[in-house]
Amino acid sequence: MNLKRLAEELGLSQTTVSRALNGYPEVSEATRKRVEEAARRYNYRPNSRAKGLATGRAMVIGQVIPTSVQHEMVNPIFGDFVAGASQTFSRYGYDMMFSRVPDVDESDIYREYRARGAVDAVILQGPLVNDQRIPLLNRIGLPFIVHGRSTGITEPYAFVDVNNTRAFQHATEFLVHLGHRRIALINGLEGMDFAQRRRAGYEAALKAAGIPVDPALMRSDEMTEYFGYRETRALLAQEDPPTAIMAASMIAALGVRRAIEETGLTMGRDVSVITHDDDLSYLKNGQDVPIFTAIRSSVRKAGEILAQCLVDQINAPDAPPEQRMLEADLLVGRSTGPAPQRT
Amino acid sequence: MNLKRLAEELGLSQTTVSRALNGYPEVSEATRKRVEEAARRYNYRPNSRAKGLATGRAMVIGQVIPTSVQHEMVNPIFGDFVAGASQTFSRYGYDMMFSRVPDVDESDIYREYRARGAVDAVILQGPLVNDQRIPLLNRIGLPFIVHGRSTGITEPYAFVDVNNTRAFQHATEFLVHLGHRRIALINGLEGMDFAQRRRAGYEAALKAAGIPVDPALMRSDEMTEYFGYRETRALLAQEDPPTAIMAASMIAALGVRRAIEETGLTMGRDVSVITHDDDLSYLKNGQDVPIFTAIRSSVRKAGEILAQCLVDQINAPDAPPEQRMLEADLLVGRSTGPAPQRT
DNA sequence: CCCGGTATCCAAAGCGCTTTGAAAACGATT
């Protein structure tokens, strides 16, 4: 069923039927009712492509997934983020589209998106420090919003980000107050902007407490379970080992815990652990009492908010880009305790 | 830049330019070269919607994410699955699209997809036993492929699935050979088809070994870390506790391990554990020696294969639906050992 | 009774592409 046939069926013009269905005022209530009823009866839906061609809008939001291993870390949070974002998008009639490309070609795909008119806007995931995708997107005029931020980029852009610096600063202070002075940081990849900010918060808290920043206590890599495990084993094996560890994700923290326990130590007593927690649906940090003391910030909610910001931006392209900062809560669980006395 | 302007620029008709770019034979090599060169220079890409409108193909594959909590379990594997599938799809010029709907409306969205012509085919995730979405999709004539299978559906449909029954049967036999007779099963939600098949494999192995199937050793729910933890605590607390546990996912297995260790027992010595392992990029089962003895089957590879099957199906709609069965490997890690002697 | 305004409706153009059916150009053949 298409517009033309529906119009014939009703004895009306395509114009009137189209207007009736799209809520234009220049159509009487009586015919609008009649049209709507017929549309329902024939299960009519306007063809997406035809509508898009006529309106110039795709009603699709793009997201690029680089092939590189470098960005695999997006994976674990991907499901929850998409769940949140698409909930908001679907309310406004937008669908989400994904393209996967070798990361060398990532800038090409944005040009292609633009040229093909395939999407109305894109979401930028996993921003690096000084991420050149931002100027690129601004240059080619494809609306976008960043999930995270990019230090070093001065031109304006919209983003939704967690206050990583403050979160890690608070968490580190919390450990310092518990008497810890050897605090390790198991961080994400150095190039990632969030990793920089987390380290900045961590270092700020240490400096404020007069504790030297020891590079031997800082590790960074893809945030896998194995990475958490491997580095914790190594940290605990070195002389003057840390009494507390900050982990950048729940997944990594699981590895941290495994390493602590395999070493014969007890988490929360011998070694304190604080982790960032994205509040993933499949990896809840305990049901009542959190397993880990954690800095929690729901990535799903971030997705919802980001989607809303992007829709607003599409509807008001000339407004200044929206920049939203989400605060993370520090939840005290059973993985932290007073620093053990030196032997 | 669009076709019309490009054609004017070249002093050719739109027809010729279109044909040149789409590889039709009725155009001389000389002009084809000339056209391609100009297209590159002007960075011309045909508009997706116009092309789709003219060809009647969307070059988009749809995927519906139900809102319900019931299906959250798709989440952890979602990222890897999409990574695999979209790799194949992008080779053929397809994009992937996601729509999120309240699960009551799930059948509506397929009708809408069809009516709007929004997608060329869809992927069905997380099939239930006797899943009515399959007859629905057949009825409305929207090409699809199931990730998994659905017991009870007799009409033909395409699928890619892991041989869950055989995998769990082998794993259970492996435990039986190690002397275990009290083997627990921490399974996914009962309604999910894969959970049924896994249970069937587990029960078949027990029966073959003359071991009674004890309902007190079988649990099923959403496969979260907490679920694995909670049920293992409960299992180990009951009298005549299991000496071995089969877990349905790595995430759940992490909870199983946590419960075992909190109980003061040692995994692999006091309690053996085998888990299904989707080989997720962010949750590798150890680097060299697997942490868990596991039935491994890469969900990412499944995504690649499924995408290929779906593309083939779109290109040859009259061929019988492809049904691919993937075998899972049993990898022996450090979480299994001989059954402890009874005290 | 005529006129201007308002409420309804419509024909047709246009969005950017593919594809049909036909024309033009070109050698090769008689």
Add this chain to the structure above:
DNA sequence: AATCGTTTTCAAAGCGCTTTGGATACCGGG
């Protein structure tokens, strides 16, 4: 030189929608 078969190119229709610029019908006020 006329004819035929290829090769190469083109004009125009069509995909299903929105939207512009009227047209028509109807109303109350002068």
